[in-house]
Every structure is written in C-alpha cells, then in structure tokens.
C-alpha cells in the first residue's frame with residue numbers, strides 16, 4: 100500500500116500514562132496494535148494489521164537509525180531509540196521506543212514487539228538536532244551513500260562522550 104501523507108507542523112504529545120504497543124511478524128508487518136497506537140497514529144485496527152510498520156515512518160527520520168535498529172534486532176538484541184512518527188493526518192508524535200525480538204521455545208525469532216512511552220524533553224531536543232544533521236548529510240550524499248555518510252554522526256554522538264549507545268540513549 101503506497102501512502103502519500105504530507106507532514107504538517109502539528110505535534111501530538113504523549114501523556115505520562117500512555118504506552119504505545121505493537122507487534123510485528125519477522126518481516127515487520129504489524130500483527131498487533133493497542134488502542135493508544137491507533138489513537139496516535141490515527142488508524143483503525145484493520146488499517147494497521149498486515150501492514151509494514153513503516154506506515155508511521157516520518158520523513159524527518161534518517162535512514163541510518165532504522166538500519167541500526169534492524170541490525171540490532173537481527174542480531175537478537177533489543178533496541179532503544181527516540182523515534183519521530185507520522186500520523187495519518189500528517190501530524191507527528193515523538194516516542195521513546197523499546198523494540199525487541201520475540202522467540203519460540205526453540206529460540207527461533209517469531210517476530211518483534213515494541214513498547215513506546217512519552218520521551219523526555221531533553222532527549223527529544225538532543226535527538227531532533229542530531230537527526231536533522233544526519234538527514235542533511237544523507238540528502239547530500241544521495242541514496243546510495245546516505246547511510247554510510249550519516250552513521251558516523253550517530254556514532255560520534257555517544258563515542259565522543261565515552262559511552263555506549265545504550266548508556267547514552269537511556270541516560271539522556
């Protein structure tokens with residue numbers, strides 16, 4: 100399904116008690132969405148089930164972030180990150196997301212799940228500025244070299260502070 104949503108400068112702000120929950124199959128197609136996800140993304144359940152999770156991808160998000168997310172998930176690791184998401188009406192909502200693989204009793208990956216909560220304002224400010232720089236770098240580099248060009252900016256953000264990404268993203 101191809102969607103063409105024009106982003107608008109209206110923010111939907113998560114409440115302290117909100118959790119946006121979703122699950123996907125191994126290909127990233129949505130298999131579960133909770134009520135808060137439907138509210139923020141602005142879709143009914145039948146518009147989400149079976150659809151790629153990039154339905155909420157915001158064009159302000161650099162591609163390198165998702166490459167890193169999928170690398171971690173493919174390696175069986177969890178991923179934490181600040182994500183700016185796009186709602187069906189073009190508005191945006193910032194989340195602090197935890198994404199992880201799910202396994203069967205044999206240890207095979209059966210899919211992925213994600214829980215997102217209201218992000219801290221310091222984290223949003225920091226990652227919004229970082230993602231803006233990464234996106235500009237990706238545009239300048241062109242599609243083929245985009246990720247290779249912007250990944251060093253991402254890595255430098257925590258390496259320059261002498262921490263791992265996970266320490267950095269959890270502490271900000």
Ligand SMILES: Cc1cc2nc3c(=O)[nH]c(=O)nc-3n(C[C@H](O)[C@H](O)[C@H](O)COP(=O)(O)O)c2cc1C
Pocket residue numbers: 121122123127151152153154155156157160165182183184196198199211212213
């Ligand atoms: C469980 C799970 C949750 C995800 N949540 C989001 C999300 O909230 N926002 C988002 O843009 N991508 C999310 N993704 C990543 C998307 O599947 C996709 O990789 C990303 O939107 C980039 O899409 P693109 O490669 O088509 O540009 C999630 C993936 C999984 C497996």
